[in-house]
Amino acid sequence: DIVMTQSPDSLAVSLGDRATINCKSSQSVLFSSTNKNHLAWYQQKPGQPPKLLIYWASTRESGVPDRFSGSGSGTDFTLTISRLQAEDVAVYYCQRYSTTPPSWAFGQGTKVEIK
Amino acid sequence: EVQLVESGGGLVQPGGSLRLSCAASGFTFSDSWMHWVRQAPGKGLVWVSRISHDGRTTTYADSVQGRFTISRDNAKDTLYLQMNSLRADDTAVYYCAREGPPTWGILTLVYDYWGQGTLVTVSS
Numbered sequence: 398d399i400v401m402t403q404s405p406d407s408l409a410v411s412l413g414d415r416a417t418i419n420c421k422s423s424q425s426v427l428f429s430s431t432n433k434n435h436l437a438w439y440q441q442k443p444g445q446p447p448k449l450l451i452y453w454a455s456t457r458e459s460g461v462p463d464r465f466s467g468s469g470s471g472t473d474f475t476l477t478i479s480r481l482q483a484e485d486v487a488v489y490y491c492q493r494y495s496t497t498p499p500s501w502a503f504g505q506g507t508k509v510e511i512k
Numbered sequence: 513e514v515q516l517v518e519s520g521g522g523l524v525q526p527g528g529s530l531r532l533s534c535a536a537s538g539f540t541f542s543d544s545w546m547h548w549v550r551q552a553p554g555k556g557l558v559w560v561s562r563i564s565h566d567g568r569t570t571t572y573a574d575s576v577q578g579r580f581t582i583s584r585d586n587a588k589d590t591l592y593l594q595m596n597s598l599r600a601d602d603t604a605v606y607y608c609a610r611e612g613p614p615t616w617g618i619l620t621l622v623y624d625y626w627g628q629g630t631l632v633t634v635s636s
Contacts, residue, residue, distance in 0.1 A: 431618050433618060437620075437622040439557075439623075445628075446607055446609075446626035446627065446629060447557065447607075447623070448626075449612070449623060449624050452612070452620050452622045453620065458624070490556065492622065494621040494622075498571065499562065499571045500559065500571070500573065501547070501549075501559035501562075501621070502559065503556055503557040503558065503559070504556070505556050506556045506557075
């Protein structure tokens with residue numbers, strides 16, 4: 398099984414500062430047939446379902462503020478919140494797709510709080 | 513507006529069964545691949561199952577293979593999850609989620625819409 402490991406488990410950031418979350422996959426999530434990294438990021442606020450932020454490692458979902466950005470390729474990925482706002486307090490999950498067999502897996506989550 | 517509304521959760525004894533439903537609206541349900549994802553209280557997200565747009569192809573996580581069955585009724589715009597032989601570790605909020613449509617002809621393989629979830633508690 399492909400294992401997704403996020404770091405850190407939690408972080409506290411001052412309003413307006415940068416937050417960086419890392420996600421490491423035990424196997425590459427780059428698909429040679431499409432040249433796409435099947436790695437996504439979701440935000441989950443308390444009592445709410447997750448919300449898609451980023452897919453293909455760096456493509457921002459429609460309507461997502463541009464302070465959210467994703468980067469990385471292969472096995473190592475990063476979600477950056479460039480200027481943290483109060484409404485960004487949430488748990489963030491990375492998620493990968495694997496083909497053999499078809500399956501989806503999430504990282505353990507990273508809790509972002511205000512310092 | 514896309515809406516996914518789950519129902520059918522509740523308290524069930526170990527070894528029991530439950531069927532969850534997810535009513536879809538605001539999009540062409542019969543075009544969309546659909547998933548179930550669960551989240552145990554205070555824990556992370558876990559993928560459970562996926563079904564093709566026409567219901568012919570299904571995939572399951574190892575933890576539920578042989579116990580859970582995903583299905584759909586495109587005439588009713590409804591997704592189902594039949595859960596049998598339930599165990600305490602199946603206790604979770606169960607979300608239905610839509611797999612987003614292809615972008616530039618390439619599958620995104622991510623969930624662009626989620627329901628609010630329905631809580632399943634397995635306990636004696």
